[in-house]
Amino acid sequence: MSSPIYIQIHNKIKQTIESGKWKVGDRIPAERELAVHFGVSRMTLRQAVQTLVDEGILERHVGSGTFVARQKVQERMSSGVTSFTEIIESEGKQASSKTISYLVTTPSISESERLDLAAGEKVLRMERIRYADDLPICFEVATLPYNLIKDYARSQISTSLYRTLAENGLEIGHAEQNISATLAPERIAEYLDVKRGAAILRLRQTTRLKDGRPFEYVRTQYVGERFEFFLAK
Template sequence: MQPAYIQIHDQIKKDIDEKIWEIGKRLPSERDLAEQFGVSRMTLRQAVTLLVEEGVLERRIGSGTFVASTRVQEKMRGTTSFTEIIKAQGKIPSSDLISYRKTIPSQEEVDKLGISREETIIRMERVRYADQIPVVYEVASIPEKFIKNFKKEEITSHFFQTLQVHGYKIGKSQQTIYARLAKEKIAHYLQIKPKQAILGLTQISYFEDGTAFEYVKSQYVGERFEFYLENK
């Protein structure tokens, strides 16, 4: 006979598959679920933790445990904006702007963007959402010379679209993915636990002529977003 926590795991998963528990719905408290299944809270927690690790459920700090939405997927070919990725999967994109300022670039930004130390950049920090669920924390650095005539809202809400409207032709991107642990600040923004494993991504985006126009450092919640490769 299977252990009790596996039986509970299977039953909750079955209920989700049969739409008894719908995507985004908050589960009852551990105490209530333990009483419902007639087990200890420790046994119940084992089942829930396993479901969280599988990406079936997700814990949100201060809010409870919810049925996870289907992960957002990004096919790693070409250059696509986060907004376009989210819309393409039938979700509603949004963002929370944390900071936005004109500043001198760091040496890293100089190297990645191919600019001089005398040039200024716009550096914006934001959290981006799919259906109001935080997916990624990012810091984007953009040479000011490309966007000095743009409105702030055009840059923070639909940057790639704004570039194209103004005649810029977007080309390739260079991406690097790595694993890391979420620091307390990032965990707070993404509604996860500190030191939880997350996906880091750095991306340099270029115009068709090879000029770099954006350098982004992002941190994704792995339970809510995944990358995949496609070769032709």
């Protein structure tokens, strides 16, 4: 099973950056030029580029183009890992999800790296809109090692993954998180019922089991006016 075309292009662009051909701060070629180079539609090319933006590898500058991202200043944070469902229910609200896509496929280079996958391993890539009392809070792309979750029903995974793992004796450990600010592109704005360009909080997270195995690589975009991160130290 081959990867979707946009993931294949994602990999090629990432490899170009890692080879040093495009360096930090460089502007990459325009979408039209790249679409011709790869022989794909601009929509497919745009999806590949947006995936790299969501991963923090590229960054868009309004009116200027797309650039190889600079390393951001980081503050290391640590806290317990809490699922979206648990967070929403703790506020006395009803958590729900709408699954946009659910696909067992070949991982991207980034997904393989984050999940420490061996060659040939498959992943489940799932896109969801997450709600609190029917209000869209975030759009999430979660990638999971297929071997870990292949025996679970789709409803068990798409409704509350953490709860399903716990019920099957898999204890959640810690997570590595990167949080940054961005603006909602057209597709995300439509999913979250906000205007294009609305403030978005972007989270990239790798979550591990107690034994250290990574089981989830998730890219989540939260509506800035509907969600905030709180950390107690």
